[in-house]
Amino acid sequence: EDQVTQSPEALRLQEGESSSLNCSYTVSGLRGLFWYRQDPGKGPEFLFTLYSAGEEKEKERLKATLTKKESFLHITAPKPEDSATYLCAVQAWDSGYALNFGKGTSLLVTP
């Protein structure tokens, strides 16, 4: 069974204090690993898809990386508007196109 474990559950950073979120996964055959951002009261918003080990993608202060067992979401010099829950999900070849989500990391960035 596919499993996605995110750590830490919650993270509090000072503005400008860089850090990383972890997503460990086990999946029968990985089609893609996805990162989403979810703000309170809203639906998840797509950030990145990574398809193979060694791949990296960047968007503003966020950078996602992938190995065969885990993915990291690096946040460089975060701002308060980066506060949100970050969700990691795997898409397996035998699951259609459904995403199997982890429980998320709740990030709070204080001024």
Add this chain to the structure above:
Amino acid sequence: DTAVSQTPKYLVTQMGNDKSIKCEQNLGHDTMYWYKQDSKKFLKIMFSYNNKELIINETVPNRFSPKSPDKAHLNLHINSLELGDSAVYFCASSGRAGPGANVLTFGAGSRLTVL
């Protein structure tokens, strides 16, 4: 120009009632999904439909019945509501071609409260 829209956004009802949540997407996607997000914010797949055909039906009580009248719509009907059904239900869709292929686009969610 909302991509995935769900109605209603909030739903408060009594135990034992029957209710429906509607979902529509205007992205031209051929696959639609229902997810449930519980009080601990865990998002879990319930159903997946591709071109009106049921693809995934996770371990969900048969009180939940999805209906897809066409590719752009996937509605969720819930019979005999129970307290444990209280959650936020998200509709999503994805396409298989073009930019963003296989990326799920989510609606804003429908918060169901069963009293």
